[in-house]
Amino acid sequence: MESIIEVNNLEKEYKLGKVSVPALKGVNTKIYSGEFVAIMGPSGSGKSTLMHILGCLDTATAGDYFLNGEEVSKMKKNQLAAIRNKEIGFVFQTFNLLPHLNISKNVELPLMYAGMHKSERKKQAVKVLQEVGLGNRLQHKPNELSGGQRQRVAIARAIINNPSIILADEPTGNLDTTSGNDILSIFTELNKLGHTIVMVTHDPVVAKKASRVVYIVDGLIKDGAVD
Amino acid sequence: MALSIKESIQTGFSDFWARKVRSLVTVVGIVLGTMSIIVVLSLVKSINQQTIAWMMERGGLSKITVRKDWSYESQTTVKDYFTWRELEFIHSLIPEVEYFNPQNRTRLNITYADKDFRSTVYGVVPDFAAIEEWTADQGRFISNYDVVQANDVIVIGTRVKQELFGNKNAIGQYVTAQGRRLQVIGIMEYRYMKGNNAFRENALEYMNRQSFIPITTMIYKGTGEDRFDYFTLKASNPQKAVQIARKLEAIILNMRQGEPVFRIESAQERADEIQGDTETFRMIFFLISMISLLVGGIVIMNIMMATIQERTREIGIRITVGARRRDIFTQFLVQTVLVTSLGGVLGVVLGVSILDIVGGYLGMELTAGLDMVLIAIGVSAGVGLIFGISPAIKASKLDPVEALRYE
Incomplete structure (x- = not known):
């Protein structure tokens, strides 16, 4: 099977004044195309840090990171921006939508930065919003929607550029059980359609939806550990 | 991207x-x-x-004005006016000037039949029309012959004409000023310029109230005084006017023992200022x-x-x-x-x-x-x-x- 993500000895240190705090201490892992992987671990274990590095929002202090066989860890800032734009779709716990834009405009954002023409990206935004069941809410602002609906907007935004991988950081953390399950079934659906998904969670019930669970404890991957 | x-x-x-x-x-x-x-x-x-x-309405930028400086108090007895002969002498020293107009003025009641009108009457030579770029558009302006002969003729402004004659023909008629009968030979062009405020609709209305007679008629038959505290000149262009003004200044200062009794000013300099x-x-x-x-x-x-x-x-x-x-x-x-x-x-x-x-x-x-x-x-x-x-x-x-x- 073809690996989408491969990290070798990934290390990350944060500098707090004069003290260096290690967050990742040499992570090795591979994620394959079509997988639905859950990353679990207690808070402070480094799972968010790993997520940020995988999402090209942050860079590792040491180690290699290959995305689709390309060495991301050696890329320049503008290249990383292009990777974030085309290869990665983010879904956050707090949705992270722009409050003053309607949801259609929110979903268009990645295409706008990709330089796509206005009318074309509008068409695509409508299409993905219909896919997540919000085709009748295009002109609404995020604060006019429920939490579950907002997260669906965020998912639409994440998939509009047809990325290699979807990174979800506690996507159900701010939702009630029903909406949370809705969101998880959307992820399952997307996974069936061929999307590769990496989801950070601390909830074992949520993690069960994934095809594989990776545990991270104290900055290291613990393979085979079972909850 | x-x-x-x-x-x-x-x-x-x-x-x-x-x-x-x-x-x-x-x-x-x-x-x-x-x-x-x-x-x-x-x-x-x-x-x-x-x-x-x-400036353009008042004869343009090539005009030069010489006038008595009322703010200057002479310590001696130098004359603060020119005589006709002095003016001729000055004119002879600046042959490069295009036009030269010794001018005198007085305010007179002009009467015709039972009407009368108080007008500012100027004694001028024909050069006045060229310097001010303003002349009679009915009849004619003062001629050299009128000046030489000291003819009893008058050219009146449109307002003067209106007040004295109404819509009747004025040219060839006789009016009386200071007991002297003067024949109307022309009517000046109407002057108009949009005024500076609501109260003065026509900024040039005062010009329509003026009248003109030969300078000789004025000084020899009217006031009887050969005194000039004002005269105007015109050069071929504004630059020349500035040069001539400076030359005039030197000449006139010299004629008055170095006392600046007169102010010489070119329109160009005034505009620049x-x-x-x-x-x-x-x-x-x-x-x-x-x-x-x-x-x-x-x-x-x-x-x-x-x-x-x-x-x-x-x-x-x-x-x-x-x-x-x-x-x-x-x-x-x-x-x-x-x-x-x-x-x-x-x-x-x-x-x-x-x-x-x-x-x-x-x-x-x-x-x-x-x-x-x-x-x-x-x-x-x-x-x-x-x-x-x-x-x-x-x-x-x-x-x-x-x-x-x-x-």
């Missing part, structure tokens, strides 16, 4: 509208700055145009406008800094979905320029309305030229460009992970 300028402007615009009130408050300094640029520039321009227009004054005025106000724009720029820079702080999370989101540093930089720079430019437009609109009000009050046509509008808007856009750079850099350098955590 790039965000086009058009896209950036649209983003900037929607940001602007989302924060209308703040955007307006932000640009008060810019509005005032551009407003004063517009007002001052067009005020100065209009005053200058008015001055030149006035007035324009020099307005230029100083303009520079001072331009500087004040610049200071207000500078203050406005600093205010905007601070507000943009605060705005970026507030929108940290938004910036984080934009970076997450693929915005490059350059996109973020452009977004905020364009927004700042947009805000200041709109402030500039607002300033221009306000300035134009102020000009309208002031112009209505002064009875002047005050208009802002396209060049001034472009300067004002260009300068305000420039302020945005300069003061928008550092906030835009700050925004583009935000760390996305930190930015996403920002509450």
